[in-house]
Amino acid sequence: MTxxxxxxxxxxxxxxxxxxxxxxxxxxxxxEEHIFAxxxxxxxxxxxxxxxxxxxxxxxxxxxxxxxxxxxxxxxVERAYPKLLEYGYTNIAxxxxxxDAWQRDGGELFIDVNSASKAFGEWVxxxxxxxxxxxxxxxxxxxxxxxxxxxxxxxxxxxxVMSIPTAMSVPGAELVLxxxxxxxxxxTTIIVNCAGRTRSIIGTQSLINAKIPHAVFxxxxxxxxxxxxxxxxxxxQQYSYEDVNIQIDTQAKENARALAxxxxxxxxxxxxxxxxxxxxxxxxYIFDVRTEQExxxxxxxxxRWIAGGQLVQETDHYAAVRGARIVLVxxxxxxxxxxxxxxxxxxxxxxxxxxxxxxxxEQGSWKPVxxxxxxxxxxxPEQLQKLKQLKNIAILDxxxxxxxxxxxxxxxxxxxxxxxxxxxxxxxxxxxDAIIVTCGSSLLAQYTVSxxxxxLKDNQEVYVLEGGNAAxxxxxxxxxxxxxxxxxxxxxxxxxxxxxxxxxxxxxGYLDWEFGLIDxxxxxxxxxxxxx
Numbered sequence: 001m002t003x004x005x006x007x008x009x010x011x012x013x014x015x016x017x018x019x020x021x022x023x024x025x026x027x028x029x030x031x032e033e034h035i036f037a038x039x040x041x042x043x044x045x046x047x048x049x050x051x052x053x054x055x056x057x058x059x060x061x062x063x064x065x066x067x068x069x070x071x072x073x074x075x076x077v078e079r080a081y082p083k084l085l086e087y088g089y090t091n092i093a094x095x096x097x098x099x100d101a102w103q104r105d106g107g108e109l110f111i112d113v114n115s116a117s118k119a120f121g122e123w124v125x126x127x128x129x130x131x132x133x134x135x136x137x138x139x140x141x142x143x144x145x146x147x148x149x150x151x152x153x154x155x156x157x158x159x160x161v162m163s164i165p166t167a168m169s170v171p172g173a174e175l176v177l178x179x180x181x182x183x184x185x186x187x188t189t190i191i192v193n194c195a196g197r198t199r200s201i202i203g204t205q206s207l208i209n210a211k212i213p214h215a216v217f218x219x220x221x222x223x224x225x226x227x228x229x230x231x232x233x234x235x236x237q238q239y240s241y242e243d244v245n246i247q248i249d250t251q252a253k254e255n256a257r258a259l260a261x262x263x264x265x266x267x268x269x270x271x272x273x274x275x276x277x278x279x280x281x282x283x284x285y286i287f288d289v290r291t292e293q294e295x296x297x298x299x300x301x302x303x304r305w306i307a308g309g310q311l312v313q314e315t316d317h318y319a320a321v322r323g324a325r326i327v328l329v330x331x332x333x334x335x336x337x338x339x340x341x342x343x344x345x346x347x348x349x350x351x352x353x354x355x356x357x358x359x360x361x362e363q364g365s366w367k368p369v370x371x372x373x374x375x376x377x378x379x380x381p382e383q384l385q386k387l388k389q390l391k392n393i394a395i396l397d398x399x400x401x402x403x404x405x406x407x408x409x410x411x412x413x414x415x416x417x418x419x420x421x422x423x424x425x426x427x428x429x430x431x432x433d434a435i436i437v438t439c440g441s442s443l444l445a446q447y448t449v450s451x452x453x454x455x456l457k458d459n460q461e462v463y464v465l466e467g468g469n470a471a472x473x474x475x476x477x478x479x480x481x482x483x484x485x486x487x488x489x490x491x492x493x494x495x496x497x498x499x500x501x502x503x504x505x506x507x508x509g510y511l512d513w514e515f516g517l518i519d520x521x522x523x524x525x526x527x528x529x530x531x532x
Contacts, residue, residue: 172309
């Protein structure tokens with residue numbers, strides 16, 4: 001950090017006071033996700049230095065928000081602080097002593113990711129005694145062909161990887177809206193599952209809270225519990241609620257509204273919504289909790305799509321500012337009111353836009369807001385193909401490690417953006433004529449140019465592959481699977497409940513951690529959760 005920048009600091013005690021008083025604050029962990037998952041405060045949000053440009057404006061949209069940053073004493077704070085000033089943030093503070101001081105001064109540290117949401121799920125089950133079935137009990141029901149329907153509350157892509165035999169994909173926020181159209185008859189029992197515990201608990205309790213007239217149970221410990229019981233999962237299932245015509249359950253809609261009211265969700269019209277947006281002293285997130293297809297077809301300008309169930313599951317990935325306001329959009333109301341009821345119980349200030357004629361006039365996928373940048377040195381895929389044959393170049397790929405392994409430009413090397421200084425200081429690329437940077441779309445890669453140029457000689461060039469890896473593939477050019485990694489694979493924490501190659505010890509350890517979250521919440525005492 002340059003000597004002329006005055007660095008503000010903040011202590012654990014000061015942060016704790018702000019959390020308890022619902023003062024807006026963003027606690028930003030600048031480490032890579034795998035490191036973040038080893039220890040962090042309950043309401044920390046992981047915005048790694050490597051992805052700062054892609055995430056910061058979207059997670060912390062108000063530039064004068066109190067933004068607390070920390071690392072492991074590895075220099076990320078010193079690099080991020082001037083960047084945040086450059087991007088317009090005016091109220092930055094560094095956590096005194098980092099996570100070590102947080103714990104030393106009495107703060108509780110949590111592991112894994114989405115810890116606040118998962119802890120809330122455990123809190124709900126603890127208070128409500130959410131009914132559940134073991135894997136063995138559900139297996140018997142399937143074998144006996146009982147009158148049951150199994151609804152998987154995860155994202156469809158997660159469901160496709162592995163799921164309970166005969167289960168149908170119904171992501172969490174869709175459950176109350178769709179369940180009455182998915183049962184066989186009035187005597188059908190509904191079982192809700194996820195990979196572990198949180199989404200099945202919240203999904204089951206959603207149906208119970210909404211007074212769905214069926215017996216409802218969570219599959220205890222989800223696909224993890226199923227695997228630990230020695231039972232076979234299904235792979236590649238395609239059953240989705242989207243294949244079923246639904247009838248909107250009027251009673252369920254009324255019950256969802258009543259739940260939202262009880263939780264303290266505020267219903268607003270378009271005029272009131274505009275007033276909230278006009279208030280510049282508060283952070284207001286606008287989340288569209290319908291399906292992505294509905295969002296693409298038409299949405300409110302400035303809104304971000306995230307399925308309601310995932311918003312409850314991964315709140316910190318979208319709303320980094322604790323104490324902020326959240327406005328939910330759903331023309332059917334049910335998904336917004338159910339999602340809002342849970343977020344309000346998680347101590348968020350929640351509003352539902354309930355105008356009958358919501359102006360859903362914007363079209364297309366959500367696009368992140370990123371800092372302005374001016375780049376002149378672009379290459380088209382065909383130009384890069386020729387350059388590879390003519391010059392001694394290096395191709396650096398800043399996509400995720402997982403995407404890189406699925407296929408990449410021949411001879412490309414994977415690197416974390418945060419590792420640029422240490423890699424280039426080794427002199428690894430001194431003999432290269434040019435450096436080509438890319439990622440999935442080159443959106444992130446373009447922000448590496450100025451950092452790389454600082455380490456190059458005058459006769460070396462840096463080019464951005466226009467359109468990134470997607471453009472390369474679309475041009476019909478070859479990809480390879482060879483792995484050449486310049487950085488450690490720490491950009492993403494491998495969840496013990498995802499994929500099909502986790503050890504039983506890891507899965508059991510994850511469950512044991514979830515069971516212990518109630519005690520951690522009590523020790524932390526900043527959560528403000530209230531279960532209705």
